[in-house]
Structures are given as C-alpha cells and as structure tokens.
Amino acid sequence: MTFEQVRTEPDPYAPYLLSQAIRLENLLFVSGQAGYGDDGAIVGREDFDRQADQAFRNLQRALIAGGSSLDKVVKVTIFLTSMKHFGKIVELRRKWFSAPYPADTIVEVSALYTPDAMIEIEAIAIATTNSQGEKS
Known part of the structure; x- marks a missing residue:
C-alpha cells in the first residue's frame, strides 16, 4: 500500500505540520477544513454563515486536489462551537452534497484551533482520479 500527501494552494495548514489530505490508494482522508481564506485568516469573524460556506469551499478544494x-x-465529521447552527448545517448539506448523502457526525466542541473558528469539516472520500485528472 502506498499513501501520498495532498497539498492545496494556498496551504495555510503547512506551518502546523498538517497535511490537507492523505491519499491511501483510492481513499482520501481530508483534514478538518475551517472557514479560512487564502491568507489563512478566518473569514467573517462571528459570521457562521460565511465561515460555513468557506469551510465547504475549502473541503471541495482539498477533495479536488486529492x-x-x-x-x-462517504463520511464527514462536522465540528461546531455551537449546536444552534445545526439547522444551517442541514441546509448546507443539501447545497453541497447530493443523494446518497454521506454518513455524518456532528459534534459540538468548546473550541477549535483558533478562537475565531466556528466550524471545521473533515471527510473521507473515494478518489477516482490522480493529480493530473486521469482515472485511477
């Protein structure tokens, strides 16, 4: 078995010695994606909707890179700093995913990697192409 590190550009997680994702043959394990912009800073401080939308965009970018x-x-885990946003998560799942919807765990946590972050999404997916876009 071989595995490879997946990088995105920009990669704001590099200073923390994290991989955006790890690909193990046809499985892709994506690290938690928060609502950070290209500069690595959280977007929409205290604005859950902006952060959540950006977190899904960052998830999409990491998936494509892998x-x-x-x-x-096939599986997501969504970490929230408040379950009051649960309804918004259901709405976003409908926007970003399609049937059959992935297995999901939603967890409320007291804090994420920075006090400004309100959401983080990690995922496991099937990888069907290589980094050049060719079927694997």
Missing part, C-alpha cells in the same frame, strides 16, 4: 469530489464523500 482526485475526488463532493459527490464521492
């Missing part, structure tokens, strides 16, 4: 896509996600 040879997958949102429709190949």
